Every structure is written in structure tokens, then in C-alpha cells.
Amino acid sequence: MVHVEASPGAARLFSSLSSPYVPLGVLYFVQGFPYGLQSGLLPVLLRTRGLSLSHIGLTRVLYLPWLLKVMWSPLVDGVWGRRLWLVLCTGGLGLCCLLCSLLPPGTDLTSLAWLLLLMHILSSMQDVALDAVSVAVLTQEQVGLGNSLQVVAYKLGSVAAGGGALTLLDMLGWRTLFLLLAVGYLLATLCAWWAGALKGEEPAPRENSKETRRRWSLGSVAWSVFRVPGTGWTIVYVLIYKLGEQGSLSMVPLLLLDHGVSPSDLGLWNGILALMASIVGSTLGGMLLGKGRSIHSLLRTVLSVRLSCLVLQTLLLSALGRDTTLVKGEGPLWGDSVMGGMVCLLLSVVLQHFLAGVLTTATFTLMMHCTRQARPSLQASHYSLLSSLEVLGKVSFSAVSGLLVDSLGVSVSFSAFIALSCLPVLHLRNLPATLS
Known part of the structure; x- marks a missing residue:
């Protein structure tokens, strides 16, 4: 031969x-x-x-x-x-x-x-x-x-x-x-x-x-999935961990557009730079986890920083609204304070996308750890349930965030976003030992 x-x-x-x-x-x-x-x-x-x-x-x-x-x-x-x-x-x-x-x-x-x-x-x-x-x-x-x-x-x-x-x-x-x-x-x-x-x-x-x-019975599969250790905790987490973030990321670019930021500038900051920051964050998250950083420690740090960023955004948006209301967009005060506030808001959007990249990688890793607790023949169904609920948590709230801002105003709605962002921080305190 x-x-x-x-x-x-x-x-x-x-x-x-x-x-x-x-x-x-x-x-x-x-x-x-x-x-x-x-x-x-x-x-x-x-x-x-x-x-x-x-x-x-x-x-x-x-x-x-x-x-x-x-x-x-x-x-x-x-x-x-x-x-x-x-x-x-x-x-x-x-x-x-x-x-x-x-x-x-x-x-x-x-x-x-x-x-x-x-x-x-x-x-x-x-x-x-x-x-x-x-x-x-x-x-x-x-x-x-x-x-x-x-x-x-x-x-x-x-x-x-x-x-x-x-x-x-x-x-x-x-x-x-x-x-x-x-x-x-x-x-x-x-x-x-x-x-x-x-x-x-x-x-x-x-x-x-x-x-x-x-x-193949859906009820039998659901029963087996929910019996996997840590599944209930993980389901709650993937449903809530993006709520406040989605409201902010959906609304801040539109509010900046209302305050005079051009579509091209918004495309640069919220499109190109934000995407690059998100990719860098996802890569960094994987590297940190690959080097032995615990999921609990990484999630706790990122969620806390994200919460601080959201508080800063709320303060900036409130100040921006007061400035433009008081001086009606005229005079040097408007140019100095409003332009500085808008730049800080744009930077905060890029930072949020970076944090979102780290958080998404860590969350998917957490979901995969949870799925590993299931038997091999159930793992596709188990991970599919978690990932479907993760999408549901993001899409459902981003669809109604505009209605909240129109109904309650910027300050009240963003305060609600802050409250929602506190939920995963509190929920993380009860992380099951099988997932840590």
C-alpha cells in the first residue's frame, strides 16, 4: 500500500x-x-x-x-x-x-x-x-x-x-x-x-x-431539567441580571439624540466603540476565568461597577435635563455643562458595553457549569432552557423601557433601572456551592 x-x-x-x-x-x-x-x-x-x-x-x-x-x-x-x-x-x-x-x-x-x-x-x-x-x-x-x-x-x-x-x-x-x-x-x-x-x-x-x-414528553423533560442542582437559582439569575442594563442601553442613546448628539457621532460611540469595548470585555472575561478567577468574584465585581455606572448616568441625565430646561439651550452655561455631561454619558455607554461583555461571558460560563450537573442526554434541553430565558429577560424589558421613560420621566425610570440592577447583586449572595 x-x-x-x-x-x-x-x-x-x-x-x-x-x-x-x-x-x-x-x-x-x-x-x-x-x-x-x-x-x-x-x-x-x-x-x-x-x-x-x-x-x-x-x-x-x-x-x-x-x-x-x-x-x-x-x-x-x-x-x-x-x-x-x-x-x-x-x-x-x-x-x-x-x-x-x-x-x-x-x-x-x-x-x-x-x-x-x-x-x-x-x-x-x-x-x-x-x-x-x-x-x-x-x-x-x-x-x-x-x-x-x-x-x-x-x-x-x-x-x-x-x-x-x-x-x-x-x-x-x-x-x-x-x-x-x-x-x-x-x-x-x-x-x-x-x-x-x-x-x-x-x-x-x-x-x-x-x-x-x-x-420526549415536554413535562417529563421539564421535570428532569428543574431537578438539576442549581437550576432554579440560575433561572432567576438569567431573568434578572440584564434588566436595568437593558433599560439604560436602550434609552441613553435616544436621550442623547434628543439633546443634540448627531446620528453619526452616536453611531461612532454607541456602534463602533461600544462594539469594540464589548468584544474586549468578553475576551477579558474569558481570560480571567481561564486563569482561575472564580465566577462569584468576577460577577460580584462587575455587577457592582455596573451599578455605580448606572447611578452616574442617572445623575448626569438629571443634571442635563435641569440645565437644558433652565437655560433653554442658550448661553455659555449650556455649552460647558451640557457638552461635558454628554461626553461623560457617551463614555459611560462605552463602559457599560465593556462591562456587559465581561458579564455575558461570565454568565454563560455559569450557565454551562450548571448544565454540567445534568446527565449528558439532558444537557441540550437544560442549556437551551437557560439560554432561552436569558434572551427573554433581555428582550422583554428592552421592549417596555421606552414606555417607562415616557410615562414616569427620566429620573424615576432610571431610578427603577438602578433598583432592578441591585437584584442580581443581592441574588448572587445565595450562589449555590455547586456553581461557585
Whole structure:
């Protein structure tokens, strides 16, 4: 038999795929594509077609599959292997991008919306399998860095398919743009299939059909999930840990816009600089956890600093409102105090995104530690429940924060945000020993 020696380039490629960080990073990167298309590309296309802001806001219903993914997590746990689910879902996402590339330039955007909904369904199913694979293949020492990689790769993928796609749309054209996204999904599919590091995940156990049907019962799965040690505490935490932060991050940029900050300046601070700070924070959080920093200590520090930042924002917004009301935007007092206050507010927004990056990485690590307490055949369902509730806690409050500010005013509503941000600090005092 003739022995064929692999080329140095191929050897390096397969060596990199033997590390779990590379395939997981690639898969989490392409997982961010649908969110980027939904948040960055679709609203601009709809606005250029003359749709109202209210109608554009209704497109958030396309995120619904991410809240419902726990419903099909037992299917991922009980049928086939998780790597096969990764391959099928990632390949299906590539097919959706291929279909998007075939849409004519002046097509009705309803077709694009349906394809985006299908992409969200497939992406949320891929997320169920990918999270379960991550829990299985990452060692205790790799969990912190692995979660940092997850957050950063997803954010970069959403930026690439959102702002990046919008920037390149006129240069490349609709068809070429979506073909490039389809190629990205194809490469990710091959990575999921060939990566040796992902073969270490434990497959779902083979069961007879009667036992499988029993375990697929939603009530049975829910009962088993809630019996996992630390699950009740973690559920409460993921529902409350972002409430005050989401209200602030949603409202401060809009309030600054009302006070005269230009959209371009706001885009620089709340877009580019904030995203960079968030990525740096996520990376730092993973590095600290990877070096042995305890989750409890890191969460306590970040939550306390975030609370102080929110108090500072409330004071600045209150002072800003008094200045502009008293002097009606005229004279040197307005220029000195208001401009200084707005700069401090912009800096506080960047700081909040940095802290949010650290906090998200630490929280996902905490969720993964909790999921490790479950038996392997239940881990996909368990982590899916936690991540779905984490999304619910963020989305639900950001949707009503504007109503609170309009109804109660800035000072009262931001005081409520501060009170809500105290809840996770207090809740952290009762962290179960199994999660510390």
C-alpha cells in the first residue's frame, strides 16, 4: 500500500481542527449571520421602501424561534447525533442564503422575511446542538475561554452580516453578497463534519421507542431539567441580571439624540466603540476565568461597577435635563455643562458595553457549569432552557423601557433601572456551592 504524506499546509489545518476552539469559533461566527441580517440589513431595506418605524419594529417577531428553541431541544437530545444536527442545520442555513441570492433585486421583501424566519429556526436549532457539544468537549479549564470565544465570534458574525453586508451591498451586489454568506456556511459545515475535536462529544444514548417517547414528553423533560442542582437559582439569575442594563442601553442613546448628539457621532460611540469595548470585555472575561478567577468574584465585581455606572448616568441625565430646561439651550452655561455631561454619558455607554461583555461571558460560563450537573442526554434541553430565558429577560424589558421613560420621566425610570440592577447583586449572595 502506498503511503501518501500530507502536505504541511494540510497538516496544520487538521492540527488546528483538533483544537475545540477553532471549530467552535467558526460555528458560532456563522451563527451570528441571521441576527446581523435581521438587525443591520433588513431595517434599512424596509425603510428605503417607505415602511414606517412601527412596521419595522414588528419584524422583531422573527426572533421568536430563539425564545422557543427549548421546545425542540429534546429532539436534538434524542434523535441522531449532535454533530449531525450541526451539519444539517448549518448546511440548511447555507441553502437559505443561496435561495436569497436568487431573489430578484426588486422583489417583495416578504419572501426575504420568510427566509429569514427559516434561518432563525435553523440557527436556533444549530445553537441547541452547538451549546451541547461545547458543554461536552470543553474541559473545566477551557470553559471560560470557550465562552469568551462564543460571545466574541457571534458578535463578529452578526457585524459581518449586518453592517458589513450593508457596506458591501452596493459594491458587490445582492447576489454576490448572499453567495459569499452561503460559502461561509459551506465552510462551516465542512468544519463541523471534519473537526476531530468535536468527535469527543458524547452521543445521545440509544433507547427503545417507548422510552424515547416518554423522554420526549415536554413535562417529563421539564421535570428532569428543574431537578438539576442549581437550576432554579440560575433561572432567576438569567431573568434578572440584564434588566436595568437593558433599560439604560436602550434609552441613553435616544436621550442623547434628543439633546443634540448627531446620528453619526452616536453611531461612532454607541456602534463602533461600544462594539469594540464589548468584544474586549468578553475576551477579558474569558481570560480571567481561564486563569482561575472564580465566577462569584468576577460577577460580584462587575455587577457592582455596573451599578455605580448606572447611578452616574442617572445623575448626569438629571443634571442635563435641569440645565437644558433652565437655560433653554442658550448661553455659555449650556455649552460647558451640557457638552461635558454628554461626553461623560457617551463614555459611560462605552463602559457599560465593556462591562456587559465581561458579564455575558461570565454568565454563560455559569450557565454551562450548571448544565454540567445534568446527565449528558439532558444537557441540550437544560442549556437551551437557560439560554432561552436569558434572551427573554433581555428582550422583554428592552421592549417596555421606552414606555417607562415616557410615562414616569427620566429620573424615576432610571431610578427603577438602578433598583432592578441591585437584584442580581443581592441574588448572587445565595450562589449555590455547586456553581461557585
